[in-house]
Amino acid sequence: MxxxxxxxxxxxxxxxxxxxxxxxxxxxxxxxxxxxxxxxxxxxxxxxxxxxxxxxxEIEVVADCLYGCNPDDITTMCMNCRERQANGETLPRERRKxxxxxxxxxxxxxxxxxxxxxxxxxxxxxxxxxxxxxxxxxxxxxxxxxxxxxxxxxxxxxxxxxxxxxxxxxxxxxxxxxxxxxxxxxxxxxxxxxxxxxxxxxxxxxxxxTGIIDPALRVEVVKRRAAFEEDPESFADRWEAEQDKLRRQIIEAKALLPKVQISDEMLFLIAGIAIEMGVDGHRADLIMMKAAKTMAAFNGREEVSEEDVRQSVDLALLHRMRRKPFQELAVDRQKLQGVMAGFKHSHAHNHAHSHAHTNTVK
Amino acid sequence: MNKFQRLVYPFPAIAGQERMKKGLILNAINPRLGxxxxxxxxxxxxxxxxxxxxxxxxETEVVAGCLFNCDPNDISRLCEQCRTLLAAGEKLERTSRQVQVIxxxxxxxxxxxxxSLDFEHAIKHGVRRFEPGLxxxxxxxxIxxxxxxxxxxxxxxxxxxAAAMGINVVERESVSYVHPAExxxxxxxxxxxxDLRPQLIDRFGLCIEVEGVRDPGERVEIAKRREAFDADPMGFIARWAVEEQAVKDRITVARQLLPKVTISLGLLELITQLCLEGFVAGHRADIIMEAAARTIAAWHGREEVTEQDVYEVADMVMFHRIRQAPPPPPEQPKPPEPSEPAGEQQEEPESLEEPEPEQAPPAEQADSEPEKQEDEWNEQEQNEQEQSNSPPAVPQEIVFAVGQPFQVKRITHDRDRILRKGSGRRSHTKTASKAGRYVRSTMQRKNDDLAFDATLRAAAPYQVYRRREQIAIAIETADIREKVREKRIGNFLLFVVDASGSMGARQRMVETKGAILSLLLDAYQKRDRIGMIAFKGNTAEVLLPPTNSVEMAHKLLEELPTGGKTPLSAGLTKAYGVAKTQLLKDPNISPLLIIISDGKGNVSIGSDKPLKEALRAAEIIQEEERIKSLVIDVENKGFLTFGLARELAHSLGAEYHKIDELKADTLVQAVGRAVSRE
CATH class of the missing domain: 3.40.50.300 (P-loop containing nucleotide triphosphate hydrolases)
Known part of the structure; x- marks a missing residue:
């Protein structure tokens, strides 16, 4: 510890x-x-x-398995664990980070x-x-x-x-x-x-x-870092409550994730973004969808909102834009806004969601 | 069984990408498609x-227990073991198993x-036994x-x-073995x-290019299915099991039907016609197209190939074999008469093979418009004079766009073992350092980089005779093998770009920038280190100190202005300095100066005449043997050329290219040549 x-x-x-x-x-x-x-x-x-x-x-693992197999999922097990289970052995379990x-x-x-x-x-x-x-x-x-x-x-x-x-x-x-x-x-x-x-x-x-530009925040960075270096343990103690909150949020989101639903409308929005923005392949769609669902779960919701999609676009798209050789990585913001604007109808919700958001991800 | 397999996404559940799926299915039906x-x-x-x-x-029938999956119905291709069994009068036991994907x-x-040698067996029994590989x-x-x-x-x-011969001949590490490998x-x-090496590309019977689906509905479907699979793979597979079985059954039916499928003479002619029009190399395309057409007919459940079938497979077969058609020369022999007897079919392509694209004469093209050229040249000369007459105090600087990139032809240097050899990434060095990919072992002792597996295999057969205490294997000095590692290090490419006013004439800079971009793209694929120096006005400037960031180079290239005089000697001196510094830092690299200029230096650093000074600088560079150079002449083709860049290349001992000679033959042309050499 x-x-x-x-x-x-x-x-x-x-x-x-x-x-x-x-x-x-x-x-x-x-x-x-x-x-x-x-x-x-x-x-x-x-x-x-x-x-x-x-x-x-924490995750559940087979205690003596080199690959940390999941004892509850035979499909992802290594051959050794599979064999042991097939031979009727009860695999020893362990929880670890x-x-x-x-x-x-x-x-x-x-x-x-x-x-x-x-x-x-x-x-x-x-x-x-x-x-x-x-x-x-x-x-x-x-x-x-x-x-x-x-x-x-x-x-x-x-x-x-x-x-x-x-x-x-x-x-x-x-x-x-x-x-x-x-x-x-x-x-x-x-x-x-x-x-x-x-x-x-x-x-x-x-x-x-990029580096932070806001002077006040910069000062805060230096202050916290100095405090940490001086006495890492008490610094960590002071933040423990916040840390614990995040930890719990992650665990709850993990539990909620399988229940999160995404509407066809949102799926079409994602596909539309991928096509209009000119990405390579289909991985961007999949990642955007998964990200939006995870985002909803992280904020304790069971339904993906447009804001969730919006929040996941940048993360998933930045490095997948089809570029000319050596062009820098960037997302064409205007174009993206144009695409998103095509889905104006659910705009009314946006505000509430983005608020919920700034409060949670800190 | 120590092979871990993940659950596989079911084939019929793949949305879209019909051509790719078809190509794969065709191969499942008919292995001869290659x-x-x-x-x-x-x-x-x-x-x-x-x-x-x-x-x-x-499923196919194999000899039970045979390591090589021998076919009990084809005695000519049996492995040694099966043959011995058969010779001893034993019956080969049969079993049925699914074709393997390795x-x-x-x-x-x-x-x-x-x-290679099975060392476990050798240690325990003192017997050399071959351990089959992939x-x-x-x-x-x-595979x-x-x-x-x-x-x-x-x-x-x-x-x-192995692919060429259908057998694998092993002569290594004291084992000698031959087995079928089809x-x-x-x-x-x-x-x-x-890209792939041309020989390797030609080994693939079919070739498909895929891209993302553009239809939103289909995209959504793809995402949905994938998500469903990720959430519950077993359930998903179960849901698709019926469809999967249906495809499998259809393949089995098609396989049985295949030997009965016939193709008409007319369609055979169509095939040769298509191949001729595509200027494909050799006969492989014809043969595979015929097989593919029959296979697709079988897939559709027909016993007769239709024209539609041929067109459906044509581009899969030709895609990677087509060579760019030459501009039709008038002496081109007429296409074969449709009424020709079938017996000649095989020979036709060969006789027509002669008018290769190489015949398309680039020289003629140039000759055909000498007058126009001359005019242009005069015009250009005027431009240049205007440029150089303009007062140097106000140098006109223009930023030209970057021209279209193209695939760069291989830059070869026969006295240089550092530059690209064969067709690897640019350089294969066998480094003394222990970094790099372990490819094989050697008996030569150089750097204590022990190849443990090879050492074990060398020692294993003698264990029966050696004294071992507490250990299973005693190793002696003679057993020791070292790793041969291959590291694909890039070179250091230093671009020395002429950005003087004369480069601005007739959009020459656009073309030049395009060429540099192409070289940069090439440099990216070979992971070269690069640097860039530009000379114009009175000085040369290091725009980009040596870096791995090709992106930076590209950005600088875009912004590079053109204008002013041509301080060629300053550029060369600067380049020499930068290359020398790099050599001090890392004596193993071999810097390559890529000098892009028309050679018309008109400013000197010292008191000598500009050109003389440049040539002297070139000679100094040549004396440093570790620095290689390459001159790319951007002087326009015309009636009157100065050939100064060629002179410069001579003084540098450099390779010399005209800018328009830089373009690589298209990939497919290279295939053609490689094949015709075979």
């Missing part, structure tokens, strides 16, 4: 609402498949991701995908698979700081497994595959070069963040 | 469809693809490569080799990440 205290509390982060929203939504719904945070240096990108770890809900697994930029491929277990080979002359980072990250968050600096061949591997949620290993004498369903969270500084489009698309959300 | 390549933007259900296909594949991940190493499992099945364009060159070579290649790719 003392280790956790050293992490800056999420609730104490100043500003950067889009980023916080994106991270929280991912904590509620892992199917949103992650977020890419683009921004200049010193904008609390990494701090926010690490802080999120403290808010993540969702993990945040770091993928360092210097990681080698064998450590990422897993490799031959050397110890087993020498001691027993047996071939066994030694799981890598992707195995640890199953059902958790895979966090890559400076994701744009990741070696090309590591990116290829990530793409491969992120796409299907399976890590297939055919290397160094071992042939193995296991579930690798992770939320991909990355941070990057665009000055160092862009991400490859295919990898970009794997992130459910993308936000651009 | 697979399919699906190209398309991200998020268009490419991978989903291929994985869903696995559930639809028919995943080839991009991270695969060679030993797992081709197969190629063995895929015999009579399908699926997601993101096939990211596959390592080395692995691609192995695949091509497989269908199915690949998906996003062209944004770079």
């Amino acid at each position: 003392s280790e956790l205290k050293k992490i800056y509390p999420f609730a104490a982060l100043v500003g950067q609402e889009e980023m916080k929203k994106g991270l929280l939504l991912n904590a509620v719904n892992p199917k949103l498949s992650g977020i890419l945070i683009r921004g200049e240096k010193g904008t609390a990108k990494s701090t926010a991701v690490r802080a999120l770890a403290a808010l993540l809900p 969702m993990r945040v697994v770091d993928l360092p930029v210097s990681a080698t491929e064998d450590r990422v995908v897993g490799t031959l277990d050397i110890e087993q080979a020498i001691k027993r002359g047996e071939k066994r698979f030694e799981p890598g980072v992707l195995a640890q990250a199953n059902r958790g968050i895979l966090y890559v700081d400076e994701v744009n600096l990741l070696d090309d061949h590591i990116v290829d591997v990530l793409l491969d497994s992120a796409a299907m949620g399976v890590n297939t290993v055919e290397r160094e004498g071992v042939s193995f595959s296991h579930p690798a369903n992770f939320i991909l969270v990355g941070t990057m500084n665009p000055e160092e070069g862009e991400l490859r489009p295919q990898l970009l698309d794997r992130f459910g959300f993308c936000v651009n963040i | 697979g399919i390549l699906i190209r398309g933007e991200k998020g268009t259900a490419k991978s989903t469809a291929v994985r869903a296909l696995a559930a639809l594949l028919p 995943d080839l991940p991009v991270s695969a190493t060679e030993d797992r693809v081709v197969g 190629l063995a499992q895929a015999n009579r099945g399908i 699926y490569v997601d993101e096939v364009n990211l596959l390592d060159d080395h692995i691609v070579d192995v695949l091509l080799d 497989f269908i290649l199915v690949g998906t790719m996003n062209p944004e990440e770079g």
Whole structure:
């Protein structure tokens, strides 16, 4: 627990609402498949991701499974757990926090995908698979700081497994595959070069963040940071109530999510936005829909409103706009407004919702 | 069984993308179509469809227990083991199983693809036994490569080799083995990440391009179905089970019908006609189109191929094989008479193969309008004079738009092992560092980068004779193998751009910017480091210090103004300085200067004449062997050319290209040539 205290509390982060929203939504719904945070240096990108770890809900796992399988869902279980269950064994259960697994930029491929277990080979002359980072990250968050600096061949591997949620290993004498369903969270500084489009698309959300301009808020940032550094523990204590509120909100939203309904009208709005804004493929639609539902759940509603859709558009669209080569990432705001305006009729609700919103995501 | 499989989205539940689905189904019916390549933007259900296909594949008869899924009905293609059994007078036991889809991940190493020594067996029994790899499992099945364009060159070579011969010959790590490896290649790719090697592209029988659905209703349906699947995969699959079975049954029926399907002579002629018109390379297209047409007829339950069938499959077959038609030269032989006897059908394409697009003479085109050219040139000269006569104090600066990008042709440099070799990303270096992708092992000891698996395999067979204490395997120095890693490092490309007034004439800068953009796109796909220097007026300026951000370069390129004199020597000197600094930082890189100019330097730094000074600067650059250069001449083609850029290239020892020669042959032309060489 003392280790956790050293992490800056999420609730104490100043500003950067889009980023916080994106991270929280991912904590509620892992199917949103992650977020890419683009921004200049010193904008609390990494701090926010690490802080999120403290808010993540607990999950039910098979206690002695390397991949943290879900004991209640045979469809996502690794082969070992499946076999054990088929043999009539009761799988030992355990509750633990969702993990945040770091993928360092210097990681080698064998450590990422897993490799031959050397110890087993020498001691027993047996071939066994030694799981890598992707195995640890199953059902958790895979966090890559400076994701744009990741070696090309590591990116290829990530793409491969992120796409299907399976890590297939055919290397160094071992042939193995296991579930690798992770939320991909990355941070990057665009000055160092862009991400490859295919990898970009794997992130459910993308936000651009810049330094805060409001002087008062800037002062607040410095103040809080100084207070934290001076005495992290009492700082964390002071924020514990807020943190707890967020934690509960996440858990409640998670429970509510399966009940959230989305009307055809909203689905057509989403499809309309995707078509008009000229995005590649269909992933944008899916992510917008999931994001809107999660947003509704986060705000305690069972029906997706237009405002929910509006709130999810930027997150899902920014990195999926069809661009000319090397054009910068941006959403054509005017055009978007035009598309949204076509759905004026439910405007009356908007105000209430956006209010509810500013109160909750803080 | 240690293969984890996720629940697969049912094939019939994929909304839209009818052509992709049809292409896949055709392959499920008729394996002789040779697979399919699906190209398309991200998020268009490419991978989903291929994985869903696995559930639809028919059952085939195999020899029970055979590692290579041998066909008991085809004695000519049996593996060694089955043959031995048969020779010993034993009966091959039969069993029926579904055709397999074998995943080839991009991270695969060679030993797992081709197969290698089974070290576990060797240690325990002291016997060398071949452990089959993916190629063995895929015999009579399908190999699926997601993101096939990211596959390592080395692995691609192995695949091509096996695909061409239908057998896999293993001669490595003290095992020697041959087994049948006939497989269908199915690949998906996003062209944004770079294209495939021509030989590999041609291996795919069909090729489909997919894009997102534009219809809102359909889009909503797609999203709804996916959400339903995510919420309750089992229930969703159960709901679609009936439809899935229906497709499966229809495939089985079509498979049985296929041998009975006939095609009329007229339609065969139509096929050859289509192939001729598309200037496809070789005969593969004709053969596959015929097979595909028959397959689709079978799918529709007919025993006779219709014209409609042919048209339905034509572009799937031709898409990746079509070469750009040359402007019809008058001496072009007439298309074949429809009344020709069928026997000649096979030969026709060959005899017509001769008038290749290469014959289309670019020189002629230029000659055809010399007068116009001359006029233009005069005009241009006037422009230039006006430009250079204008007082330098008020340099006219104009920002030109960026021209249309195109695919850049391969920049080759024969005395340079750093530049793109074969068709990988630009550079394949076998680095001393332990970074990079492990592709295979070697006995050479260089850097203590132990290839453990290979070392084990080397040591394993001798374990019976070695003394082992407490451990299962004793390793001796002679066993040690090291990893050969391949790292696709990019180069450092330094663009040295002439932004002087003379470049403004006749929109030359537009074209130049287009060329630079094309090179930048190429640089992105090869992950090069780039820098940019522009020279105009009296000085050269480093616009973009070395960076990985191609986007920055593009932005700067857009904003780059043109105007003033041409300080060529200043540009070269600056470039030399930047390249030298980079070399100090990282001695392993090989900087490539890309000098884009007409070579008409007219300002000097010192007291020498501008041109003389530029050539001297060029010679200094040439003396530094690690710096390579490339001159792109932007001087307009005309009656009177100065050829100064060529002279500059000579002094630099650089490769020389005219700007309009930079355009790559289209991909398909490259395929054609590669095939005709085979």
